[in-house]
Amino acid sequence: MFPEDQALLTEPPVPVPLPPVSGTRNTVTYGDVAGLLSGDLPPAPSPSVFYRSDGTCLFYSGQFNLLFGEAESGKTFVVIGAMARALTAGQRAVFIDMDHNGVQAIVSRLLDFDVPPEVLSDLDKFRYKEPEDRHDLIQTVADLKTWRPHIVGVDSIGELLPALGLNSNSPDDFTIAHTAVLKPLAMAGACVIAIDHVAKNAESKAQGPTGTVAKARAVGGVMLRVTVKEQFSPGKGGSCYLNIKKDRHGGLRANSPSGDKEPLAGTFKMFPDSAFAVFAPDGGERTPIAAPAVDLAELKALNPPPSSVRDVKERLGWGGTRATVALKVYRDTFPVPHTEGRGTGTQDIPRSAIVPEEHGTEAA
Template structure:
């Protein structure tokens, strides 16, 4: 079985002095059958029809706490169910059934979409044996999407060492890869490394090798507030097959794939990135909130340094993102709606969220 889960034709064993030829791939037969088209991402389509995730592959979505990464994964599951497919959640983070179901209801799921075991399955395995039983059952069931939340709890659940790349490889072979080989789009949720910013997910090297689909980084744009919605940038950290990268802005190593928006009523849409649109610098949400509280608004890097007592680099980075979000919000408000449902909910990106008096930016959205 090849790395991208496709069968490799074997050469016939003709014996003689050539050894056992059946051990080797038959390139002639492969080429005679015609080169297959490369896989295309089709799970969770953006507004331009290009999906964010690949079927039959391990995909990873990672970011800071409360950045919206779990919400994006659950939205992919809900869209799949609504399209007639099957979706499941493996809750290794022990969010609880109440926690996961409430998140799904908050983004518009109907109770009858979640109550049938033939459409949706939720599992909260407590140990290795139970987890492997769930994996076997979901593989036989034929799940179209499996959300695993989160990778950080996968190795402890398997009684393996979280700091060992070799142990992660074992966990991947026992849990993630079998689900992908059954045809499921596996969306594994992960946290950003302790270094923060754009350093990637924890245990980057081992996880990057294991991801046969995409690795997407989620960065808060507008904090997710219950009843008010929110948004997040989604950028491409890895795209093994290139299908998502080919339909995203070029010129950057980690291009912006789009913007995930949750409207006030819970409606979720992934807006495709436009030509020239870039991923903003990663800065802490609390820094942006602090800058937005300044009255009068900040006027320069020097002004921010003096009033916030920050270093030059920190003041410059936060002020740049702060200004870009104000500009983006103004541009979006002048843009005519072009997506179904946009007229009712307002254009996107929605107006700049960091208004005075917003309070704590921590909203409980993962």
């Protein structure tokens, strides 16, 4: 060891003087913990936006909430449904359209959801904004902080970061976007509901939205995974499952089935006449496990049949999550045949067990 290194270990460090503080008044304030503890503690925040059939709500006011899922899974329908409820109750709502759905598409859906035309045409009740650039977006946030909407829909996070000139895969860049756009609106009291997507890769898809995990850390309300139950189509409606990925305050999770890693929070249903509702989980109702049809086909083609998750991983080179999910659905879909008194034919794949491998441009 060099002598100068030894000195660093044995000699006390020389204190570095702090820079002088200008002025004599201390302007720093801290949370009044003593005052808080001297009285009654306030109740924990509870979800108060978009009630389901049992009266429990899905989203938190004054917080950043996030919906994520595959294309055409119904994410935008859920957000618009929440906005429609708020508008018909006399509250203010704004839709920030980063995904270029277009004002006609959004307004048409709100009309279908029975929001009166006079409400939508009133700028003091409803506002639609498709920001032109970064400057326009920041100016919009500043204006909305003053206007104080009750609910803000943001579609989508995937377009928000590039619009600000930021990298979707960077935790620091997402933090900048959250601080510049999402957090100020939530702190102004709005229920901010943003939409995000999942990767096509099965392993990444299971983890949550695309890009950085900083998205999940920033969620102060609830984070829901959206998956199709009945495909949405014009004139026929559709439905989707809403599963809890994160619930910071636990208010929604406490009123949903326990025991699952991502418990079912409810099922959003849109009827052929465009009426809609969120149905609470019925007893032990759970979201069916689904797997891509191509994965089921690969397992079915194996000879001999797959015997375990490890067997699937070794023979097909899949990751653990993909192998576990696919093997579970495979076994439910193609049970081991019994030869005594029964036929040995396999069953057809039920539609509920198949997740299409590819999707087109999101329309919901």
